[in-house]
Amino acid sequence: MKTIDVRTGVPYQVLIGRGLLAETGRLAKKVLRGRRTVIVGDSNVMPLYGEALRTSLEAAGYDVADAVTFRAGEASKNPKVLVDVLNRLAAARLNRSDSVMALGGGVTGDMAGLAAALYQRGIDFVQIPTSLLAMVDSSVGGKTAVNLARGKNLMGAFHQPRLVVCDPECLKTLPKREMSNGWAEIIKYAMLRSDPLLALLKDPKADAVDGPVIEKIVAECVGIKRDIVSDDEFEKGSRALLNLGHTVGHAVERLSRFRVPHGRAVGIGTAVITRAAVRSGTCEPQALPELYALLKRFGLTDRCNYEPAALLEAARSDKKASDTGITAVLPEAFGRCRLEKISFAKLGELIELGLKR
Ligand SMILES: NC(=O)c1ccc[n+]([C@@H]2O[C@H](COP(=O)([O-])OP(=O)(O)OC[C@H]3O[C@@H](n4cnc5c(N)ncnc54)[C@H](O)[C@@H]3O)[C@@H](O)[C@H]2O)c1
């Protein structure tokens, strides 16, 4: 088992290891005060892992007062389902020392986490991420949210989990397309800090869900995210590094009306900005072949067919853009990036440069 300490306002640990799902009750007992809990999960994950989690919790003496299943998919990450979850917590008579178990991907973690942040002004919650993306990204850092009609994640809170239990065994049932979404974020981390992640990603067994390498990869990524979020818990500065590839990525998602999955779009976004940086002379050229090889290896692409003007327009309306420009994450080499406030005119130039054949 690997343990990663996250030193945010309320510190917590991320535990990574095969078979840990069955240990969740015992592990949670060390950090949670109350003995009553409610499991929240979606309609794909709950039938697969809900019982195992319940059994583990009950064996450790927990009273699992309810298990809430909502329909799988991003569309469920909305205020209505959030309020349904809150009502179930109230019906289960959770009090302020009780807890919520978020069992699933990023949608579950974000929504159950927000429910925990809101219920009685905040109760404990445990993240049990089951998608690769949730393991390396959304379960760590304490951002919780649901979507509003006007945009993604517009209603949310910072609320750190008390514990994250990551069992790579769960990846055996994750569909391939969902794996790619996780790989895109992992490649993003490698571009931010390559050592030793890049070497792990080059291992021929890197993507074997039953092998030992993937566990190391998850742990490395959690370590990188931990370092970045501990420096900037409430996203006032350096945490923006995690947005590498996301300005163009979000624009691609939006232009495709969300038919291009997030990970594929982030892969494209990372390639576009890296190409732009290399072509404008601010990034070592060797970064590109390294990046292309990884994207290819993990089923992603470095190209899209959108016009620069359309991409710029879509990027301008990004939630993270200000009136005058954006904070760009610019690669300087494979494994090293910097932040720079740039105007939309400059962003337009970069997009044009990055898209050129
Ligand atoms: N809070 C953050 O910091 C943060 C960071 C990145 C992304 N996010 C959010 O995370 C969400 C995306 O996360 P996601 O990709 O995990 O989406 P998701 O939760 O919808 O999971 C993807 C799909 O995989 C299924 N699934 C999950 N684990 C499975 C397993 N082990 N076996 C079989 N099926 C499984 C789910 O049911 C779903 O159909 C988005 O809403 C995004 O906004 C949040």
Ligand SMILES: [Zn+2]
């Ligand atoms: Zn992302």
